[in-house]
Amino acid sequence: MTAKSWALALLPLALLVGLLAWIVKSGPTEALREGVPPVEVLALSRAVLAPGDIRLSVLNDGPDPVTIAQVQVDDAYWAFSQEPAGTLSRLDRAEIHIQYPWVHGETHRVKLVTSTGLTFEHEIAVAVLTPRPSARFLGIFALVGLYVGVIPVALGLLWYPLAGRLSARAMDFLLALTLGLLLFLLVDTLHEGAEIARELPGAYQGLALLALGIGVAYLALEGLGAWLRGRQSALGAALVTSLLVAIGIGLHNFGEGLAIGAAYALGEAALGTLLIVGFTLHNTTEGLAIVAPLARTRVSSTRLLVLGLIGGLPTILGAWLGGFIYSPVFSVLFLGFGAGAIAQVVVQIARGAAGDRSISGYLSGAPAASGLLVGFVLMYATGILVQ
Amino acid sequence: MHSAHHDLGVVGTIDKTIFDPNQYLRAWNFSNLTPAERSRFYREEERTDGTLVRDYEIFAVDREIEIAPGVYFPAWTYNGQVPGPTIRATQGDLVRIRFLNQGSHPHTLHFHGWHHPAMDGSHPDQQVEPGAEFLYEFEADPFGLHLYHCHAVPLKRHIHKGLYGAFIVDPPAATPRPPADEMVMLMNAFDTNFDGDNEVYAVNTAAHFHMAEPIRVELGKLVRIYLVNVTEFDLINSFHLHGMFFKVYRTGTALESHEITDNLMLCQGERAIVEATFRYPGKFMFHAHQSEFAELGWMGLFEAV
Numbered sequence: 244m245t246a247k248s249w250a251l252a253l254l255p256l257a258l259l260v261g262l263l264a265w266i267v268k269s270g271p272t273e274a275l276r277e278g279v280p281p282v283e284v285l286a287l288s289r290a291v292l293a294p295g296d297i298r299l300s301v302l303n304d305g306p307d308p309v310t311i312a313q314v315q316v317d318d319a320y321w322a323f324s325q326e327p328a329g330t331l332s333r334l335d336r337a338e339i340h341i342q343y344p345w346v347h348g349e350t351h352r353v354k355l356v357t358s359t360g361l362t363f364e365h366e367i368a369v370a371v372l373t374p375r376p377s378a379r380f381l382g383i384f385a386l387v388g389l390y391v392g393v394i395p396v397a398l399g400l401l402w403y404p405l406a407g408r409l410s411a412r413a414m415d416f417l418l419a420l421t422l423g424l425l426l427f428l429l430v431d432t433l434h435e436g437a438e439i440a441r442e443l444p445g446a447y448q449g450l451a452l453l454a455l456g457i458g459v460a461y462l463a464l465e466g467l468g469a470w471l472r473g474r475q476s477a478l479g480a481a482l483v484t485s486l487l488v489a490i491g492i493g494l495h496n497f498g499e500g501l502a503i504g505a506a507y508a509l510g511e512a513a514l515g516t517l518l519i520v521g522f523t524l525h526n527t528t529e530g531l532a533i534v535a536p537l538a539r540t541r542v543s544s545t546r547l548l549v550l551g552l553i554g555g556l557p558t559i560l561g562a563w564l565g566g567f568i569y570s571p572v573f574s575v576l577f578l579g580f581g582a583g584a585i586a587q588v589v590v591q592i593a594r595g596a597a598g599d600r601s602i603s604g605y606l607s608g609a610p611a612a613s614g615l616l617v618g619f620v621l622m623y624a625t626g627i628l629v630q
Numbered sequence: 631m632h633s634a635h636h637d638l639g640v641v642g643t644i645d646k647t648i649f650d651p652n653q654y655l656r657a658w659n660f661s662n663l664t665p666a667e668r669s670r671f672y673r674e675e676e677r678t679d680g681t682l683v684r685d686y687e688i689f690a691v692d693r694e695i696e697i698a699p700g701v702y703f704p705a706w707t708y709n710g711q712v713p714g715p716t717i718r719a720t721q722g723d724l725v726r727i728r729f730l731n732q733g734s735h736p737h738t739l740h741f742h743g744w745h746h747p748a749m750d751g752s753h754p755d756q757q758v759e760p761g762a763e764f765l766y767e768f769e770a771d772p773f774g775l776h777l778y779h780c781h782a783v784p785l786k787r788h789i790h791k792g793l794y795g796a797f798i799v800d801p802p803a804a805t806p807r808p809p810a811d812e813m814v815m816l817m818n819a820f821d822t823n824f825d826g827d828n829e830v831y832a833v834n835t836a837a838h839f840h841m842a843e844p845i846r847v848e849l850g851k852l853v854r855i856y857l858v859n860v861t862e863f864d865l866i867n868s869f870h871l872h873g874m875f876f877k878v879y880r881t882g883t884a885l886e887s888h889e890i891t892d893n894l895m896l897c898q899g900e901r902a903i904v905e906a907t908f909r910y911p912g913k914f915m916f917h918a919h920q921s922e923f924a925e926l927g928w929m930g931l932f933e934a935v
Contacts, residue, residue, distance in 0.1 A: 312700030313640050315829075319925030320698070320837065322637030342637070356829060358700050360822025 281307035283357050285331075286444035287365035289508075289569055290353065291373045292345060299339045299353060299365060303331040304444035315354040315362075316343050334446060345370045374508050376567050384504055384562040391503065392496045392558025395523045397551045399530015406538035412610045414538055418596035419611035421532040422589060423618020425488075428495050428529075429585045431626065435502065436578035439571050449575055456579015457586065460494060464587040482546070484536040484595050489553040491584035492529045496554065498578040500561020505569040507562075528621060529554060536595060638925060639838045642699030649695060649711050651834045652843060655813045658718035658798065659684070671709070680803070681722040684770075688714070689730040690737040690758075690780070690793065697820050697830045698837035698927060705792035706733055706780070712835050713816040713860070714795030717778065719770035721802050727766040731758045737788065738764075740781035741797055742899075744771040752781035773801040775882035775901045777858050790821055790862035796901075798856055801885060810854035810905065811847060817859045817867045817896070817918070817928065828863055830927045831918065837927025844931035849911055853932075855904040856882075859896035867928075868895045869904065870919040876906035893919050908934035 244252075284305030291298040297316070303309050310330045314323040323341045331337055345351050351367040374380040409417060436456075440449025464487055471483045533550050565574070597605035605611050646652075653662045660672045673685045688708050695705045695712055708714030719725050731737050736759050738751035745768035750756065758764045780793035796814050801807060818835060819828035830837045847853050861867045870893040877887035878894055882903040894902060908914065917929035 310700065312642075313698055315926070318922050319638055320640045320927060322639065322641055356698070356701055356822065358702055360697075360701055360703055360820070360829060362823050362829060 281309075281359065283307060283309045283359060283361050284445070285309055285311075285355060285357070285363040287353070287355070287363060288571075289505075290365060290367045292367070292370060293373070295342055295344050297341045297343050297345060297351075297353065297367075299341075301331070301337055301339055301355065301363075302444050302446075303333055303335050304446050306333060308332050310358040311337075311339070311355050312358045313356040314339060314341060315352075315356060316341060317351055318354075347371065371508075374566055380566065381563065384507070384566050385559050387503060387507070388500055388556075388559030388562045390523065391526060392500065393552070393555035395526035396492070396496075396530040396533070396555035397548075398523075399527045399532070400534055400547055400551045402531050403534040403537065403542070403547060406534055409538060415596065415605070415608060415610040416614040417531075417535050417538065418592060419606065419614030420618040420621075421488075421535040421614075422592055422596075423615040423620075424528050424532050424622050425491070425585050425589050425592070425618075426615075427619050427622035427626070428492070429582055429589065431622075432495055432498060432578050432582040432585065435498070436575055436582060439578065440575045443571055443575060447572055447575075452572070452575050453579040453582075456576045456581075457583035460580040460583030461587045462583075464490065464584050468587075468591060479540050480595070481536050481538075481540045482542060484591055485533055485542075485550060486553070487591055488536060488588045489533050489550045491581070491588035492532065492554040493557040494577070494584040495581035496526070496529075497557035497561040498574065498581040500558040500563075501565035501569070501574050501577060502561075503558075504562035504565025504567075505574070506565075508566045508569060526555075528618075528625070536592060639841055639929075640698045640927065643842065644696045644699050644836050644839065649835065651836045651839045652845075654711070654713070654716075654834050655815070655845065658716040658796075658814070659686075660715060671715070677724075679722075681724070682720065683724045683726065684719050686717060686725070686727040687730070688727055688739065690733040692733050695792065695835065697822070697832070697835055701822065701830065701837075703792075703820050703822055703830075706735070706737070706788065707792050708795055712792035712794075713814075713818065714778070714793070716796045716798065716814050716856075718798040718800070720800045721770055721773040723770045725766075725768055725770050728763060729758060729766060730763040731760050733760055735760065735788075736782045737780045737793060738782050739766055739778055741766070741768065741778045742776035743797065743799065744769065750781075757782050770799045772883055773799045775799075775856050775858065775879075775903050777860065777899065777901060779860065786862055789860065790819070792818075794818070794860045796856055796858050798882075805885065807854070807885065808852060810852040812854045812856065813845070814856045815858070815869075817857070817861055817869070819861045819864065819923070819928075821863060826863055828861070828926070831861070831867075831923040832927045833930065838929055840930025844913060844933035847908055847932050847934050849908055849934050851907065853906050853908070855906070856901070857894070857896070857904050858901040859898060861898060864898075864920075864923070866895055866897055866920075867923065868893060868919045870894075870917055871904075871906060871932075872915045874906060874909060874914070876904050879903040879905070908932070911935060 282305050286302045286304040288300040308330045311325060314321055321341055321343060323339055326338045347370060349370055351370055352364055354362050354364045356362050436453045440453050443449035468483060468487050533554055593602045660668045671687045675683045677683060691707055691710055693705055693707045693710050694702045697703045705712050727739060729739050736757040738756055738758055740751040749766050749768050776797040778795055778797045780788040782788045796816060815833040817833050820830040821827060822829040857869055859867045875890050875892050878889040878891060879887050880902050911934050914932040917924035
């Protein structure tokens with residue numbers, strides 16, 4: 244670019260900076276809100292519980308400064324300390340520390356009273372000791388992840404030999420079935436992501452964050468696919484598809500692990516037998532999705548195992564992260580990654596399955612249409628068990 | 631699960647230069663002011679029959695008050711304080727109150743007691759508009775413990791925003807109550823977030839104030855408490871005193887007590903005179919026996935010495 248082009252590009256920006264400086268220094272905001280009371284918004288995050296001790300993180304999510312004057316626990320004023328002390332400006336964070344004899348397994352409500360008398364409440368639905376990273380909890384979460392993620396996916400992989408014996412029509416059915424499964428996961432992930440996004444402080448713009456995650460993952464997998472296909476001599480086209488499916492499912496399972504770990508830490512997850520059974524059934528179909536694209540190729544059992552681990556292991560990582568340092572912001576982002584990855588994989592499989600046909604031509608055939616439907620309904624039915 | 635130290639109660643202290651609950655407790659007819667200041671708001675003149683004409687000046691004004699340390703409430707007040715100044719007369723006295731409305735909404739003074747309907751301060755045409763004034767005039771009758779409050783509509787809001795005070799009518803001079811250490815306690819509450827539910831409860835406005843500053847009383851000496859319930863939103867409130875029993879004079883309209891208890895329940899607007907004598911030295915808790923109210927501010931201590 245020439246110097247003139249640069250000047251033309253930068254001129255509006257320079258004027259913008261000037262305008263902003265003027266608004267901040269002497270702008271019309273004072274006149275606009277004369278007499279209007281301050282808008283106070285506090286967002287409270289998960290409570291960390293130790294014996295006789297509650298810690299809450301609070302974020303000023305509103306436009307105006309907020310001073311926390313008093314704290315109620317279960318409708319009683321209670322001594323507390325704030326770190327750092329003082330008034331919270333927009334997007335300032337502080338930790339509220341209360342020494343309170345909370346009762347295991349019961350519900351407690353913490354209410355912050357601001358200097359203007361507004362109140363912001365956080366419910367501790369089921370009070371349990373917040374897990375701290377320890378061998379025991381690492382073990383528990385690993386076991387949970389193993390049950391709901393790794394083992395089911397591995398079981399699904401065992402359909403690989405069968406897939407190789409299928410006719411063309413049966414292959415159409417199987418791949419469409421996989422599409423149905425993945426479409427269900429896509430809906431499921433989006434649903435969960437949107438739900439957590441709604442609970443985020445407004446400043447995080449949860450839905451936009453979710454969309455960002457989707458976009459990043461979709462484009463990253465698209466790029467990864469293109470790069471891998473460029474080196475097809477090493478990996479077959481089918482294996483590339485299968486790998487991408489495994490990555491997509493892995494990202495989805497990471498999000499699922501986060502949710503399970505967080506629910507466990509919040510005392511909300513009664514990880515009973517039914518739930519484990521449900522997840523096992525539900526996730527076994529994910530293994531099928533990984534092996535379906537490989538039906539017409541030969542793959543070593545080692546590679547199959549690696550694919551299974553890519554799809555299943557992230558559940559354990561997610562459970563660890565969710566259990567120890569649960570952050571709804573990361574949850575939304577990772578659920579977005581999961582959704583984006585699955586969306587990309589759906590497109591990928593549809594292209595591959597269609598072959599010479601158009602995608603709509605392939606899907607309108609009886610085997611594919613029924614497979615799509617059966618896959619979605621299968622996930623829906625097993626999903627009932629884990630809701 | 632227990633650790634060593636758990637503290638119930640509000641954190642910090644209120645600014646007593648704005649409103650001092652200690653002063654309010656034992657003040658009536660503006661006795662807390664200097665003589666010069668007092669004469670602006672209260673004058674008395676004896677009549678030939680020995681009764682008094684008592685002239686008051688009460689003004690309504692919007693004011694932010696501190697109801698718990700650091701928690702400010704946009705109150706409507708009489709003379710800038712909540713509860714409003716305690717009015718005290720003897721049965722048969724003429725009470726004349728010049729009421730000026732300096733607030734932002736129409737207000738009135740509505741007294742409990744015998745009076746002509748024109749002095750009731752409750753009818754639609756009796757609302758005193760902002761900037762206007764009205765002279766209330768009535769005989770103090772009957773003796774007892776009454777109250778006054780704003781009767782402009784909406785009633786709930788006008789009362790819970792702070793427009794109320796105690797109105798004590800003493801028995802005629804021939805049959806006085808025995809001498810005592812007297813104090814006024816208004817059980818009140820504040821809905822700070824305007825959701826129809828109170829966030830702060832107290833006697834005399836400041837949550838948990840007398841936990842930090844106990845009320846000093848003398849061992850063996852009669853203590854008389856003028857107790858009024860002006861709590862809004864909750865149907866009843868109560869007064870419970872630890873380690874002793876007290877005499878109750880409901881509405882204070884008789885000189886004999888018919889009830890000895892340690893826990894007294896009062897409906898909204900109900901009041902009673904309570905008489906207690908401390909037998910043992912030390913600190914005695916008093917609070918609403920609704921534990922929720924107690925933990926939200928309506929709790930204090932007597933210290934008998």
